[in-house]
Amino acid sequence: PAAQIEIIPCKICGDKSSGIHYGVITCEGCKGFFRRSQQNSITYTCSRQQNCPIDRASRNRCQHCRLHKCLELGMSRDAVKFGRMSKKQRDSLHAEVQKHRMQQQQPGKAEAAVQAYAPAASAQGPAKPAQDPFPTRHSPGTGKPGLGGQGCCPAEAGSSPGQQGLQLSDMKHRPLAPNPGAGDFILRPSFARLHGSAPPSGTQLDHVIQNIVKSHRETCQFLPEQLQTLRWKIFSQTEVEAYQRKSTEEMWQKCAHSITDAIQYVVEFAKRIEGFMELCQNDQIVLLKAGSLEVVLLRMCQAFNPGNNTVFFEGKYAGPELFHALGCEDLTSSVFEFSHGMCSLRLSEPELALFSAMVLISSDRMWLQERYKVEKLQTDIQLALKHVLQRNRHDTVLAKLPLKVMSLRSLCGRHAEKLRIFCLTHPLVAHSIFPPLYKELFTLESEHSAPFDL
Ligand code: E3V
Numbered sequence: 001p002a003a004q005i006e007i008i009p010c011k012i013c014g015d016k017s018s019g020i021h022y023g024v025i026t027c028e029g030c031k032g033f034f035r036r037s038q039q040n041s042i043t044y045t046c047s048r049q050q051n052c053p054i055d056r057a058s059r060n061r062c063q064h065c066r067l068h069k070c071l072e073l074g075m076s077r078d079a080v081k082f083g084r085m086s087k088k089q090r091d092s093l094h095a096e097v098q099k100h101r102m103q104q105q106q107p108g109k110a111e112a113a114v115q116a117y118a119p120a121a122s123a124q125g126p127a128k129p130a131q132d133p134f135p136t137r138h139s140p141g142t143g144k145p146g147l148g149g150q151g152c153c154p155a156e157a158g159s160s161p162g163q164q165g166l167q168l169s170d171m172k173h174r175p176l177a178p179n180p181g182a183g184d185f186i187l188r189p190s191f192a193r194l195h196g197s198a199p200p201s202g203t204q205l206d207h208v209i210q211n212i213v214k215s216h217r218e219t220c221q222f223l224p225e226q227l228q229t230l231r232w233k234i235f236s237q238t239e240v241e242a243y244q245r246k247s248t249e250e251m252w253q254k255c256a257h258s259i260t261d262a263i264q265y266v267v268e269f270a271k272r273i274e275g276f277m278e279l280c281q282n283d284q285i286v287l288l289k290a291g292s293l294e295v296v297l298l299r300m301c302q303a304f305n306p307g308n309n310t311v312f313f314e315g316k317y318a319g320p321e322l323f324h325a326l327g328c329e330d331l332t333s334s335v336f337e338f339s340h341g342m343c344s345l346r347l348s349e350p351e352l353a354l355f356s357a358m359v360l361i362s363s364d365r366m367w368l369q370e371r372y373k374v375e376k377l378q379t380d381i382q383l384a385l386k387h388v389l390q391r392n393r394h395d396t397v398l399a400k401l402p403l404k405v406m407s408l409r410s411l412c413g414r415h416a417e418k419l420r421i422f423c424l425t426h427p428l429v430a431h432s433i434f435p436p437l438y439k440e441l442f443t444l445e446s447e448h449s450a451p452f453d454l
Contacts, residue, residue: 007100013059022075034070071308074232208384215272216353221265224302233316244324251325253433260435262296275377291360294408301342354385
């Protein structure tokens with residue numbers, strides 16, 4: 001449809017467009033403006049309320065608002081790197097061309113025609129996996145992944161989906177494992193190595209890579225391609241204000257629910273990593289308790305748009321200010337900064353998968369029983385990651401990963417602290433608003449309450 005795109009006016013100012021530039025349909029003027037804005041490191045400021053109208057006539061009046069609009073609509077310097085459009089994108093583009101064509105013919109009837117033609121992005125709802133996200137599920141009978149599987153989890157069959165995850169029965173009465181420092185996790189000579197177990201061969205490494213990349217791909221809550229096409233959906237100012245007016249409890253509840261959802265996909269990821277299920281159950285639980293949120297935060301960079309500092313939340317992209325009601329401005333902005341930093345590493349999907357596995361399978365977690373087994377597994381994954389990074393000529397990244405590991409540990413520590421404060425300041429509701437899995441993972445209190453899974 002390339003030849004007809006110009007029928008759609010510039011998304012920024014409404015002038016006649018000249019095609020897709022930096023990922024968005026724009027005119028030559030806005031294309032040039034955006035290019036210049038990316039070259040020099042000027043910061044524009046708005047002398048009004050940062051909501052100046054941008055149209056053909058006014059577009060030169062406020063550079064701040066013009067650039068803001070460009071970013072908001074998804075213009076990005078590296079838009080070209082994302083390659084071909086998805087079928088969905090092509091369809092909705094085609095529909096838009098149709099709409100403008102019809103508008104030219106008979107103004108007024110166009111909206112109905114579009115709705116009939118292109119329900120793609122809006123009608124079927126955002127980013128719900130099209131098919132069963134776990135086609136080769138290990139634990140049939142539950143809608144959500146849970147730890148246990150393979151018959152060792154009797155409670156799972158009758159549990160309600162979304163509520164059941166780990167069984168932490170043998171973790172009761174045990175203090176919550178504090179996170180030790182990340183240390184020099186790549187350079188430290190491994191116990192396994194020092195004690196003479198052979199390094200994996202090339203084919204063994206390839207096998208590790210394949211298994212982990214496949215596990216990651218199969219347990220992504222949202223496919224990166226889907227998230228990419230949703231980037232243009234951004235909460236309006238009115239919607240943001242509605243979130244900001246919510247009570248602290250309601251916002252904590254929402255976030256805890258969606259994070260717990262994401263954690264269940266990470267649990268399933270872990271279960272599909274060869275070697276994880278061969279660890280003793282205590283160690284599986286210890287690793288997930290300490291690392292599942294870290295992996296969620298890591299995965300979150302795929303749902304983050306560094307172009308306008310927004311992250312996917314409840315169907316659209318949101319800036320940090322939307323989470324105001326949580327009362328955790330500092331932590332929220334750190335999460336955004338972390339995502340930003342992860343995005344600038346530009347990890348490929350296989351690299352992200354291996355790094356996630358390495359974060360999860362950390363042999364320095366407190367309370368591990370078979371630490372050497374975890375260490376052997378972690379070393380193999382590290383070698384696999386090094387191999388892939390070298391293959392992709394991504395060597396400088398390797399040196400930056402230990403810092404990311406430390407940031408993750410710090411973020412999770414700060415989350416625990418914020419949660420503790422929330423529970424102390426909202427003692428009456430704190431028990432009832434969180435999903436059981438969230439409580440089991442992150443609160444001390446659950447260790448004293450009756451196990452929900454018995
Ligand atoms: C990335 C984003 C999300 C996202 C599912 C409704 C529907 C989410 C972001 C939460 C931030 C924070 C989120 C949150 C998930 C990702 C949803 C940023 C999990 C800062 C879709 C609700 C759900 C459902 C803080 C405040 C920490 C792994 N996972 N999710 N975003 O919004 O939770 O439309 O289907 O990557 F607390």
